Amino acid sequence: MEPDIASLAAMIADPSRAKMLTALLGGRALTATELALEADITAQTASNHLAKLLEKELLVVRKQGRHKYFQLAGEHIARLLENLMVLSHNMSSIKTGPNDPSLKVSRVCYDHMAGEVAVALYDSLLKQGFILDNIDHCTLSPAGERFFISLGADLTTITTKSRPICRPCLDWSERRSHLAGTLGQWILNDALQKGWAERDLVTRAIHFSPRGKRAFFNCYAIV
Amino acid sequence: MEPDIASLAAMIADPSRAKMLTALLGGRALTATELALEADITAQTASNHLAKLLEKELLVVRKQGRHKYFQLAGEHIARLLENLMVLSHNMSSIKTGPNDPSLKVSRVCYDHMAGEVAVALYDSLLKQGFILDNIDHCTLSPAGERFFISLGADLTTITTKSRPICRPCLDWSERRSHLAGTLGQWILNDALQKGWAERDLVTRAIHFSPRGKRAFFNCYAIV
DNA sequence: CCGTTGCTTCGATGGTAAGCGAAGTGTGAC
DNA sequence: GTCACACTTCGCTTACCATCGAAGCAACGG
Incomplete structure (x- = not known):
């Protein structure tokens, strides 16, 4: 089978998830609530999204007490996101x-x-x-x-x-x-x-x- | 504003569109009906998808008579697709x-x-x-x-x-x-x-x- | 001319998934 | 213990969008 690029892209295609991922481009690990705030959604929906991002291996998680720290799964994900940023920025007609x-x-x-x-x-x-x-x-x-x-x-x-x-x-x-x-x-x-x-x-x-x-x-x- | 990576990713996130895009990775220009066949959808829906891909500038089109030949908008799009392929292939647990x-x-x-x-x-x-x-x-x-x-x-x-x-x-x-x-x-x-x-x-x-x-x-x- | 073919537009349908409220589990603080 | 906080699960609603049938427009061939 050809690789399933659609489901990978779908992870980034949701605006809330995209906001979380770009926030994680900062490099530091963030908790679920911080990411929920970043994406302007409630903790429940954020939890839902984060589970999906974990399952698809875009993120990794570290438990610390009652907190969960999420991070990009690696440099390959960061590169993909930056790649998308460059393209979408260059392609948008409003170049701000x-x-x-x-x-x-x-x-x-x-x-x-x-x-x-x-x-x-x-x-x-x-x-x-x-x-x-x-x-x-x-x-x-x-x-x-x-x-x-x-x-x-x-x-x-x-x-x-x-x-x-x-x-x-x-x-x-x-x-x-x-x-x-x-x-x-x-x-x-x-x-x-x-x-x-x-x-x-x-x-x-x-x-x-x-x-x-x-x-x-x-x-x-x-x- | 940060660039809108979500809407760009959304273009690839749909399975039908993904099939069309991978078909176009072959490098040659394909007609709308050929792409519809490739994606296993009717001509109407294909037309719908192609309009979106054009608007988001992932594709370019050349009219020739009553045919419309679609192509990837450039090497940058091809690179993005290959990038996604490598990642999704490496990340999928079933490595076939x-x-x-x-x-x-x-x-x-x-x-x-x-x-x-x-x-x-x-x-x-x-x-x-x-x-x-x-x-x-x-x-x-x-x-x-x-x-x-x-x-x-x-x-x-x-x-x-x-x-x-x-x-x-x-x-x-x-x-x-x-x-x-x-x-x-x-x-x-x-x-x-x-x-x-x-x-x-x-x-x-x-x-x-x-x-x-x-x-x-x-x-x-x-x- | 008319028929055929390639593509598009419109309208209706349906499925998928994002979102939230409410309740549940677990961890830490006091 | 009890409360507070972080996160998850459940159930439900809602909204979007992919899909197709039907009809329409455009280009070529007779």
Whole structure:
């Protein structure tokens, strides 16, 4: 049999479920009630939807006390969702950006950064020759390896077989590439750990402190 | 506003529409009645679906006399569909291949080859160092350029700005990479033009003649 | 002209599934 | 224990939309 793409697409086709899934693109695990709020539905219906999403393996769940924390089942789901976002955004006749301006500046895309800052970062890394871009390929150059080692990155842990180190990810608001992959993940975690930026508690936005923004832009030579 | 991924997914979520879209993954333009047959529905309902798919810009149409030829709106749609196929195939607990064995051997994936033969081709090109693979990147080496020029390929027409020359495309039946991009397109067209293989008139299968298969395997040093 | 074929529009029907209220289960706090 | 909270199950309603029959329009062939 040909694979059943209809039932998979049906999971995303419901507006409430779509809202939940995009909320989970923020990367962090959310409880059932939080997701219900996000989708503007009652807890009952949310429970119904979540059961379906679990059954179809788009989500995974972790029980903690009386809470249930839901998460995307993996990067493959996140990529599918971003893919859909890019397409639906480009195809809609009304081409508007995110309504929340801070989302436009910088936001989380599952496990890496997206938005204006991320696009600028990508361009800067390209310009400095740290990464090499071929439309939809992207590799880390020797100079890039040295650079990230000097920043304290452990390339041995970043290098995994299952995931590419750096991968261009189309930005649905900017329509340009930004950096995904384990390196993109490392950059986000590093910036958060150094206190340069904080993740918004409810939205997917990333808020840089004034000092953090200077440090970040300086570190990566972003103009 | 965040992009409306739900309505895009809804287009694929209907089983009849999904059948039509997968049929169109064969790459050739099909008439409304052909698509209706493919989806096992009457002409009326098919017309209804096709109107929606046009409105949402998943398809484009060309009128020719009293026939209407429908096609996928572009490579981006084909990629989305293949993406969904890989995911839904991998996620389904019953992991079965295509029911039609000839589909498993070789089939069309929008504009390039997929299936066992295509995967073997990809491996051979890798082994000979004609293409370089980095998990999900892929570039054509200088040796590869020379090789394809010797085969009569015009690299200047193959090189376009809008599309990568070679791009690995995950095979949902083999779960391994095969070659997409303009180079993958060229290889398919070349094999068809040389009479090595023919496209099945109704399915997406590619049928090699005994002589054609020998020639193809010999040309690309497939073992 | 008329018949045939390809596609569309209209109206009616039916099935599916999203939604919620109410009640039920389970976990933790006091 | 009792209450509060998180989540689930049940039953019901409702709304949407895929489907088809019938009729209509358009294009070609005689």
